[in-house]
Amino acid sequence: MRIVMVGTGYVGLVSGACIADFGHQVTCVDTDDGKISALRAGNIPIFEPGLKEIVQSNVAQGRLAFTTALGEALDGANAVFIAVGTPSRRGDGHADLSYVYEATRQIAKALTGFTVVITKSTVPVGTGDEIERIIREVRPELGVAVVSNPEFLREGAAIHDFKHPDRIVIGMNDQRAKNVMAEIYRPLYLNQAPILYTDRKTAELIKYAANAFLATKITFINEIADLCEKVGADVQEVSRGIGLDNRIGPKFLHAGPGFGGSCFPKDVRALIKTAQDYDVPLRILEAVESVNGARKRAMARKVSSVFAGVLRGKQVAVLGLTFKPNTDDVREAPSLALITALQDLGARIRVYDPEGMEQAKQVVTDVTFCQGPYDCLEEADAAVIVTEWEQFRALDLGRVRDLMACPVIVDLRNIYQPEEMQKAGFAYVCVGRAQTAQPVDVYVPSGQAPSLALIGDRSTGL
Numbered sequence: 001m002r003i004v005m006v007g008t009g010y011v012g013l014v015s016g017a018c019i020a021d022f023g024h025q026v027t028c029v030d031t032d033d034g035k036i037s038a039l040r041a042g043n044i045p046i047f048e049p050g051l052k053e054i055v056q057s058n059v060a061q062g063r064l065a066f067t068t069a070l071g072e073a074l075d076g077a078n079a080v081f082i083a084v085g086t087p088s089r090r091g092d093g094h095a096d097l098s099y100v101y102e103a104t105r106q107i108a109k110a111l112t113g114f115t116v117v118i119t120k121s122t123v124p125v126g127t128g129d130e131i132e133r134i135i136r137e138v139r140p141e142l143g144v145a146v147v148s149n150p151e152f153l154r155e156g157a158a159i160h161d162f163k164h165p166d167r168i169v170i171g172m173n174d175q176r177a178k179n180v181m182a183e184i185y186r187p188l189y190l191n192q193a194p195i196l197y198t199d200r201k202t203a204e205l206i207k208y209a210a211n212a213f214l215a216t217k218i219t220f221i222n223e224i225a226d227l228c229e230k231v232g233a234d235v236q237e238v239s240r241g242i243g244l245d246n247r248i249g250p251k252f253l254h255a256g257p258g259f260g261g262s263c264f265p266k267d268v269r270a271l272i273k274t275a276q277d278y279d280v281p282l283r284i285l286e287a288v289e290s291v292n293g294a295r296k297r298a299m300a301r302k303v304s305s306v307f308a309g310v311l312r313g314k315q316v317a318v319l320g321l322t323f324k325p326n327t328d329d330v331r332e333a334p335s336l337a338l339i340t341a342l343q344d345l346g347a348r349i350r351v352y353d354p355e356g357m358e359q360a361k362q363v364v365t366d367v368t369f370c371q372g373p374y375d376c377l378e379e380a381d382a383a384v385i386v387t388e389w390e391q392f393r394a395l396d397l398g399r400v401r402d403l404m405a406c407p408v409i410v411d412l413r414n415i416y417q418p419e420e421m422q423k424a425g426f427a428y429v430c431v432g433r434a435q436t437a438q439p440v441d442v443y444v445p446s447g448q449a450p451s452l453a454l455i456g457d458r459s460t461g462l
């Protein structure tokens with residue numbers, strides 16, 4: 001089949017490459033000249049494990065091409081996916097659908113015959129109806145079937161997720177689309193991936209409900225972590241204890257600095273807004289959003305508590321900028337709000353991330369970008385582990401201790417064990433577990449008593 005992917009970002013590029021790998025003829029279209037030129041030159045504009053190989057091999061076999069010319073790409077296409085961004089709309093938190101509708105208008109103008117138009121972007125309930133309306137307005141004579149086919153891939157594991165999905169959701173109100181959709185996903189169907197056919201609005205809502213539920217799970221365990229700190233319990237044991245219950249499951253129960261990334265924050269906001277518009281406020285989700293928002297600055301206070309609340313002039317090394325490991329994506333990453341909050345408290349910031357430095361440079365200011373983790377830790381008064389990159393899990397602790405001005409580690413991902421860190425001579429602060437920070441005179445500001453965190457009192461949980 002001939003497929004066009006409109007929008008060649010994290011989702012469009014991965015989806016396009018994987019669909020080409022299924023054996024279809026795919027053209028990825030983007031309005032960003034630089035992105036298309038890079039792809040044509042064999043360069044992948046994002047970091048996603050395995051993506052380069054799959055793109056290269058499908059380009060070499062003539063199944064995958066890149067262009068900015070939508071009209072040419074659409075000539076004779078059986079199906080066109082819309083995979084453009086749907087960020088939060090400035091000011092009110094609704095999904096900004098301007099890219100989707102602009103792409104729709106361009107597609108409508110260029111279509112040459114009956115085509116299945118498939119929304120892969122995450123869009124609020126009812127967007128499919130509007131896409132259909134726009135196409136009928138621009139091209140009343142044309143036959144189209146508009147389908148919702150939300151994407152559930154995770155950045156960092158995107159190729160695997162696309163090729164081994166837990167389910168494929170297909171929402172359609174026009175049976176003519178069914179054969180086309182079945183043909184596109186035939187290899188996955190043969191692998192027995194569950195395909196859920198439903199109506200279009202239900203499909204649109206499934207995507208938001210899935211992300212909102214996962215965001216709620218994370219926020220729930222983060223609040224339990226706060227309680228653990230107060231009562232002297234261990235959140236990791238609590239997670240394990242509840243996660244072993246099949247009704248709950250172990251995933252998305254890792255306490256940390258709060259969820260971020262390109263999807264959860266904006267999708268939670270958009271679903272809250274949709275529900276308000278329909279006069280069905282989603283109170284649980286409203287609480288999730290506000291709890292998660294407050295958490296980032298609370299993490300900065302966690303750092304400052306080690307210094308009795310006085311961070312002014314301290315040098316803080318931030319390890320990890322991306323919202324999760326194995327991506328270069330820093331959109332709404334917890335690191336961003338944390339850095340701002342630390343700067344507000346007067347700290348000087350050094351940062352390092354294995355893949356996210358280039359993207360971070362566009363959004364983070366007044367920080368020192370470092371060459372590697374050890375460079376970042378040099379002369380630091382505290383290190384904050386924000387993203388659980390593999391290379392941060394195996395730091396040479398002796399070397400780290402020697403490099404730092406003060407041996408303080410704030411581990412927001414719980415990747416180290418408190419006992420191990422104590423043995424290595426660190427004041428160690430983590431999330432939802434008993435802390436082992438010990439009084440270390442050198443970093444207690446002169447004339448001030450050591451903070452509770454330095455006393456390491458299990459009953460205070462600090």
Ligand SMILES: NC(=O)c1ccc[n+]([C@@H]2O[C@H](COP(=O)([O-])OP(=O)(O)OC[C@H]3O[C@@H](n4cnc5c(N)ncnc54)[C@H](O)[C@@H]3O)[C@@H](O)[C@H]2O)c1
Pocket residue numbers: 006007008009010011012029030031032035083084085086099102103106120121122123151152153154155262263
């Ligand atoms: N990133 C993820 O992990 C993920 C997962 C599931 C769903 N989604 C959803 O998929 C959608 C895309 O997300 P993304 O992260 O890939 O976004 P992205 O910003 O990485 O990519 C969007 C691309 O669309 C291009 N574009 C915008 N308007 C265009 C037009 N008219 N014609 C052609 N190209 C155009 C942009 O230049 C950009 O390259 C969003 O709705 C998102 O919520 C994302």
